[in-house]
Amino acid sequence: MQTVSENRSFDGVQGVYTHASEVCSCDMTFAVYMPPQAEAGPVPCLWYLSGLTCTHENAMTKAGLQEHAAEAGLAVVFPDTSPRGADVADDEAYDLGKGAGFYVNATQAPWAPHFQMYDYVLTELRALVEKEFAVSDRHGITGHSMGGHGALTLAMNNPDRYQSLSAFAPIAHPTRSDWGRKQLGAYLGADETAWLRHDSTLLVRSVGWHSDILVDQGSKDQFLDLLKPEALSAALAEARVPSVFRMQPGYDHSYYFVSTFARDHVRWHADRLAL
Amino acid sequence: MQTVSENRSFDGVQGVYTHASEVCSCDMTFAVYMPPQAEAGPVPCLWYLSGLTCTHENAMTKAGLQEHAAEAGLAVVFPDTSPRGADVADDEAYDLGKGAGFYVNATQAPWAPHFQMYDYVLTELRALVEKEFAVSDRHGITGHSMGGHGALTLAMNNPDRYQSLSAFAPIAHPTRSDWGRKQLGAYLGADETAWLRHDSTLLVRSVGWHSDILVDQGSKDQFLDLLKPEALSAALAEARVPSVFRMQPGYDHSYYFVSTFARDHVRWHADRLAL
Numbered sequence: 445m446q447t448v449s450e451n452r453s454f455d456g457v458q459g460v461y462t463h464a465s466e467v468c469s470c471d472m473t474f475a476v477y478m479p480p481q482a483e484a485g486p487v488p489c490l491w492y493l494s495g496l497t498c499t500h501e502n503a504m505t506k507a508g509l510q511e512h513a514a515e516a517g518l519a520v521v522f523p524d525t526s527p528r529g530a531d532v533a534d535d536e537a538y539d540l541g542k543g544a545g546f547y548v549n550a551t552q553a554p555w556a557p558h559f560q561m562y563d564y565v566l567t568e569l570r571a572l573v574e575k576e577f578a579v580s581d582r583h584g585i586t587g588h589s590m591g592g593h594g595a596l597t598l599a600m601n602n603p604d605r606y607q608s609l610s611a612f613a614p615i616a617h618p619t620r621s622d623w624g625r626k627q628l629g630a631y632l633g634a635d636e637t638a639w640l641r642h643d644s645t646l647l648v649r650s651v652g653w654h655s656d657i658l659v660d661q662g663s664k665d666q667f668l669d670l671l672k673p674e675a676l677s678a679a680l681a682e683a684r685v686p687s688v689f690r691m692q693p694g695y696d697h698s699y700y701f702v703s704t705f706a707r708d709h710v711r712w713h714a715d716r717l718a719l
Numbered sequence: 720m721q722t723v724s725e726n727r728s729f730d731g732v733q734g735v736y737t738h739a740s741e742v743c744s745c746d747m748t749f750a751v752y753m754p755p756q757a758e759a760g761p762v763p764c765l766w767y768l769s770g771l772t773c774t775h776e777n778a779m780t781k782a783g784l785q786e787h788a789a790e791a792g793l794a795v796v797f798p799d800t801s802p803r804g805a806d807v808a809d810d811e812a813y814d815l816g817k818g819a820g821f822y823v824n825a826t827q828a829p830w831a832p833h834f835q836m837y838d839y840v841l842t843e844l845r846a847l848v849e850k851e852f853a854v855s856d857r858h859g860i861t862g863h864s865m866g867g868h869g870a871l872t873l874a875m876n877n878p879d880r881y882q883s884l885s886a887f888a889p890i891a892h893p894t895r896s897d898w899g900r901k902q903l904g905a906y907l908g909a910d911e912t913a914w915l916r917h918d919s920t921l922l923v924r925s926v927g928w929h930s931d932i933l934v935d936q937g938s939k940d941q942f943l944d945l946l947k948p949e950a951l952s953a954a955l956a957e958a959r960v961p962s963v964f965r966m967q968p969g970y971d972h973s974y975y976f977v978s979t980f981a982r983d984h985v986r987w988h989a990d991r992l993a994l
Contacts, residue, residue, distance in 0.1 A: 691960060
């Protein structure tokens, strides 16, 4: 692991790092915020997964999470959203290929050699962060849009790995959305049975969650037809999953939305990650 | 109006009163909590509508609203749930007739002469409370189960009359529930077009709400199949209605549920009723 940059932020450290990823077969960049409390010992760790077109950098810069994480004593990890590099397959569309890994392990050409973001976030980067940073074994996960999808699906598929869960405007029902069918088809193939475990609305019904879930959605989100929040909210209610689903009036899909509610999400995770 | 009882409670007054109702053609009993702030001038007013089998007394005794209302400076009105008296029609079932007015104006025999709870709460008791108590023209409404249904439907049908809205475990889709079809059929007749404005799930889609809505629902509620919370939660999300729908883990349908979240609801209304 190499350090790209480290900046003091709210008495903690906002860092950017690179490492050679075996899982993605390329160099990967990620960011970590370490709060001041980490100087005294390991702190719980919140994973923030970003959306389409983002890198590790967007949320790190615009979501305002550091202030809240410093207050709560949480580390925050910001992974990239796809493999990167000249030899990594891509597509002309913004929503496939680079910047659009969808947090799955691709099985199809030309994506399979590098697009392994599910295992990357779940296992490889997790192990690296636990080795290199003063984080405890208490981890929470959240994310925005495609990253909200990633947070929900990674957590529900791996309940032993995450103790807390939330999402901002997640892609909630990708097996029934143009934000989903295209990508799951490309990465996983035409057999839709392989898609099912990457759809949070379906997972809510099939496996549920061991704790409670916070979801915020802006009522003026320009992508409501693609996100399908009503599918997720109905599934949470039908499956009686402990949850808070908030339709926030007037907010769009931007980081102004994320930053407005970032404090609530950090607090949500901090309360559940505390021992 | 006659005073049945008045008891000091959290530096305010919990009273029970009777009056001759013209709308229901019978004597009606109701309760009002006036907080200490009312001594200095009119205070905003929260209406709490109760559920099947209840009178004005259940929530007054068991919901714990007074402490929160005193803290927030809200009056709370507890109407009865049906007309009362020897000459008022009734049914052997607990969910039709006395204690089960469903907050509609009955048009069918034998119910029409007395079962006018919609107009009673909306107009007659409102005018009496505004005349006899130091309340302002800012009113909010909430309720539990059948009363949650009443709160949601009265408010959405009369947005100029209520500035804030919430519900505890409401009967959310009565036109598709055995808690609803039986009663709406009995009180309003077989023509289901007359039922539509008494179904909050349908109203969310048709008229919406001018502000935001808080709904709490217990995940272990023994009446989930009758309440149909998923219909309401999906409608709120699909219609993009500003709202917070909380599936509360482990809570049932009792006043232990209501009292647990009473503070949040009082706070919700107080924040929105303040000028």
